[in-house]
Amino acid sequence: MSNTLDVSLGWPRWRRSWWYHATYYAQTWRGSVASTVLFPIFYLAALGVGVGHLVNAHTGLVQGQTYIHFIAPSLLATTTMQLGESESLWPVLAAIKWIRTYHAAVATPLEPEDILYGKLTWVVTRALATGVVYTIVIGSFGALQSWWSLTLPLIGALITLAFAAPLVAFAATAQSDGSFTTIYRFGFVPMFLFSATFFPVSAYPGYLRPVVQFVPLYHGVALARAAAFGAGSFSAIIFHLAFLVVMAVAGVAWGRHTMRRRLVD
């Protein structure tokens, strides 16, 4: 059409949704950057140095590590999990139900899947950036002991995606945010505390140890530790990776379904 601007339909379309998120973030990033840098420093100073002083005095090394080194990689895992959840529940329901910006987006060339992929790739982008900052902070506390540490940002991105994908899918089915609070209270808070985050699995009673294998964050914490220390059995690492990859893939498949049903049916 002569009066129409050149509206190209190049593949992949989801990158337009990624751009939208990136542009939005570029306007509103100021608060989150300060916390991304300061939070890990506060956290390691308080728990690693403070609590670590007591642990080291009473127990000595934890799995061959000082306490601050032991908890430093789990910090990356818990933070990338939190990034995955905080970006995926309320913001998605808001864009579907309250501000309805996703409805505006499906009236453009974007399909629901494009919105999903754009959202997830954007959250993964942020996870990578956060992972780099955290890796540097963790390194500056002396907790990195292997070249495998360079994969920490990638591990962080995988953890974020493993949580973000199913949570976006779930948020697209929600009618209100009531269930989100329940997920936080009975899902994320216990997971944050009991995923071998602050103490090794060997500290659990024997009957609970197998249960930990089904806690998603545990696999992220274990992977981060394996990378930081360059330790861990090959089969265990494959299992941890597979667990998170399955969550991410299943989450994306579920999200394709729920986003489409919610936005265009």
Add this chain to the structure above:
Amino acid sequence: MTSEPILEAHELVKRFGDFEAVKGVSFTILRGETFGFLGPNGAGKTSTMRMISAVSQPSSGTLTILGLDPSAHGPEIRGRLGVVPQEDTLELELSVRQNLEMFGRYFDLSRDILRARASELLEFAQLSDRANDKVDDLSGGMKRRLTIARALINQPELLILDEPTTGLDPQARHLLWERLYRLKRDGVTQIITTHYMDEAEQLCDRLVVMDHGTIVAEGPPRELIAQHSTREVVELRFDTDSPGEIHSRLTPFAQRVEVLPDRVLLYVDAGDDTLREIHEVGIVPASALVRRSSLEDVFLHLTGRTLVD
């Protein structure tokens, strides 16, 4: 105006589970015209709008938009449409200009083009001096104009407006109508839903009235009035509690008599004559008003006065 169809719908049906929201509607919209959808809440307007915006797929029937089948060419069609939803769906935290430029990303428009388009559209929407203000601080009318401007970012051939002026004050409505006229002059085809009959009469070349998922009338506003109502309406009020008795006494004087809780409507061709005749037989209303028939009379006649919640 050319008479080339821009959108053709044949026997469109939309089902949600067992519920049939749209029960087989057919219509053709021509390039350059402004086409209206009227109907009470729950009539199936919004479901129809979503189908003709190439957002949701019809359960059955055939639909051609811009010569294309939306089930196969959805993204391509939507790239040439503009949609103004019922709610504004703007990014409240961002500025007026940012809202326009970011939305343009969805159409893959380059930064330079977007910057130029945004300036033009801010002018069009009379928001140039608010370009850098946060959307949250705008009035309802300004947000509405921004939403319309946003829908024009890709220079659409077909603009679909779902209740464009609901909730606006008269000044804001008139400004919006004037902008929509301007778009019409520029050749943009428009599809409008509205609950305001004066708006439909003002803006629409042709319209359909929907009720319970079907189209109950179709045509230009004046023709619909001629077809479904009389030329004039006499509104009478009586100081009595037995309107039924009055109804039977008035029947001979009008083509149709409608008794409402607070007044009686006589549908006639010459209201003043009717009023005189009524006086001559000794019927004396507390007050009387003669007015021209409007689209609202047609609408209420076709869709009933029962409140739909």
